[in-house]
Amino acid sequence: MSNKKQGLSRRHFLQLMGLGAGIAAVPIITKAAQSRPHIIVVGGGFAGATAAKYLRHWSKDVDVTLIEANASYQSPILSNLILNGQRSLKQLNFSYDKLVKNYGVKIVQGNVKKIHSGKKFVELEEGKKLSYDRLILAPGIQFMDIKGLDRKKVLHAWLPNNEILQLKKQVLSIKKEGVFLISIPKKPYRCPPGPYERACVVADYFKRNKLGGKVIVLDANAKVTVNANNFMRAFYETYKDIVEYIPQASVEEVDSDKGVVVTDVEDYRADVLNIIPPHQAGALIHDNGLANDKSKRWAAVDPLSYESTETPYIHIIGDSQGTGQPKAGHIANSEAKICADAVLRLLSGNSPYYFPRTNSACYTPITNKTATWITSTYAYDLTSNKMKLIKGSNGTSKKPTEANYQRMYDWANSLFGDTFS
């Protein structure tokens, strides 16, 4: 009795589900399938690294290859603390060695040139071809253009690289009565509290060093998008002489040499510009026709499995996906686990788990000694086929505290550990 045509054997199925041990008494009458499923993950940030790790954590019956352009990951989480000297680039750098050593993930350093979804293989820039049973894409974000913006002169420091060090040099070069300007794009953008947090960290530096001057916050949104009670108090009380918060100010043009920003409200000049342009899904998503949500900027996916609604066997997690959940590292890790579990189920011929939960949490410094937190939890809603905020699960700390500053390091270090080791 051959089971080849019936797909995976019962034992294989149980192993994939991680249930093998508990049901060992079931007589095994079929042979294990001959070829092991191969899952390729592209992108080694919080989403991709977590997916690669948990696929192997939960099943030793699949092979996992993580394709990533860089040899290690430079975390944007906590990177605003490089500006005030409390964290170094090195402390926020993570290698993929532990994913290899502890979980048997295979790492391929390189860039994907093209996805051949029909024959289910990816082609790397160097020409190498790798076939997959399931492909998980986690390429993060790319920026959209702003007229006149020269990104070599005007920095964003919003990607996992060392640009934050250059921004730090620029901030340290600001003289008395100088002006720092940060702009926030319209939602959705990566790390909702991040720009406000950076404004606070820079304002705190101005205040402690008695620079006078101004931190101008140009927000394309109608109001502070997240943790508004704490950020508004910081802008209007803690830093009332320093921060000038301007909502509904969308950056239309930048003079990168003169340091002038043209908005639909008025023009602003600053010694250092930190323009965070509007985002869309990573190039890999757009280049392969996967940016199919309403805005055509993000990838529409099934929230139970993160499988593309455009192309089967391709899953998209992290900032590139368009479920409407926040775009940030903590929830990217959360989505990656849902996706990894769903992929293992799908490979064993089962359906994804039906009541997934995801959560978002983040600690945010307000000064160099105090921090606040935000959190929210999401559940799958059958009627709308969407992940919906669970009523009452979202909240923020009442005020910034020193205890929360310590908890911020615990939170970040735990997340780094659960993702990279």
Place this chain on the structure above:
Amino acid sequence: MKNIIESSFFGVKKQLLFVLFLSFCAIEGQFPIANAQIQLLPLASRTDLLRTNIALSLNGVRSVASQCFQCHGTNGHSKTGIPTLNGLSDETLIQLISARKTNNDADDLMHKQAGAYTNAEIAVIASYISSLPKEASE
């Protein structure tokens, strides 16, 4: 596009039937339900019980329980100041999580997190975490 929507709706129906079948089996005692744990808590609704049974029987709890690990470490082994969950009994875990759910301290992030789960889900999560291997990966 339309086909995908239709087929996923069909999938929903199939899944629901399966769910009802499983929960019937579970009520009949065919599945490893954390009865003892559930009885420690007031049951919110019949739906909770169904979810619980399905979660356990399909190992769906892995997907839900691992949502704790962002902060509490993989398999509940914390390497930071956040408490380790691994090695605690299911009763202890239920008590700890339920206490955070009930205790409304305005500066407690975990109060908001715990509040997002039903008592039955907490029981299942506790049962799963208490069953995990005690060794950490490193």
